[in-house]
Amino acid sequence: MVRNNVRIPLVVGAAAMAAAVVAGCSSDPGAGSGTGPGAVPDKPSATSGGAGSPGAAPTSTPTLQASGAPAFGSPSSTPTGPPIPTGAALRELLPTAATLPAGWRIEGNGSENDSGTYVLEEPAKPVLPQEPCTQMRLAGSVLSLDYRASGATNEVYDGQNRVEVYLGAYHAGDAAKLLGEIRAYADRCTSFTGKGIDGKAIPLTVTLQPVPGLGDEAVDVKKVPQGPYHSEEIVVTRLGDRLLFLSGDNILGRLPNLMQLAVPLSKTAR
16 A cells, blocks of 8 residues: 655664564654564463454444553463463454444455464563663554563554554463553653654654553553654553554554544453
8 A cells, every 4th residue: 555645754773674574564753673463482382262253343432531572481380370362363353354343444364463373381571661762662563572472463444544453362460560561661751852764853752541441451652753753552452361452653644543443352352
C-alpha cells in the first residue's frame, strides 16, 4: 500500500530498523529494538493450550481517564499454574475479516505469525526497566518481550491506517508485572529528546492513561514528537495472564481508532 502525505520519521538505530522490517512497521521517533513478532524462543519446552474464536464487536466503547534484544531463560523443572497456550493456539484468537468491526479490513491473512508449538517455561531477567527513553518503540511487539512465554500476531486496517495486533501469554503473575513495567517506563520517559533524520533534536512527550472497563486492566500510551513527525499509540490490555497489544501511528494524518478494536478482542482473546 502506498502511503500519501506521510509525516517525517526520526532517526532509528540499526537494531530498531531490523525490528521494524521484521514486524512490518515504519520507523519512529526514538529507536526501539527487539525480535520479530513470530520469533521462537531458544530451548523451548512443548506445552499445549486452548484456542477460541473472536466474536462480534459491542456497540459501546470505554472512555479514557487521565493519570498523572531479549534474553531467554531455561526450561523450568517445576512449572506451576494452568497450561500456557502455544503461539499456534493464540493465533486462533487473532481478529479475522469475519470478526472485525464495521469499516475495518484485513489484507490476505494479515501477515499472521506466531511463536510455534513451544512455550518458554522460565523467561530470563526483564530488560524494559533499563531501556533508555530514546529507544522507546510503541509499535509492534517490542513491549511484549519481557516474561513472554508465547505469542501470535497479525495486522489489520482501520480504513487505511494499519494496526498491529499482538497477543502474548505469560506465566502466572507475569502479565501484571509487565504491565507495571510499561507504566513505569512511560512515567520515567514523560519528556525526552530524540533525533530527526536531519540530525536535529526533537522533543518528545509520552502520556499514559488508564482505560477503565477494558479487560482486567488496560492502559493507552501515546508518544508525540514536536513538529511534522509521526506519533505512535498503543493500547495494552491485560486478560488474566495474557496481554493484548494494539498499536498504530498517524503517518497518514490520524491515529487509528484502537479502542474500537480493543473492546471486542478483550472479550474473545482470553
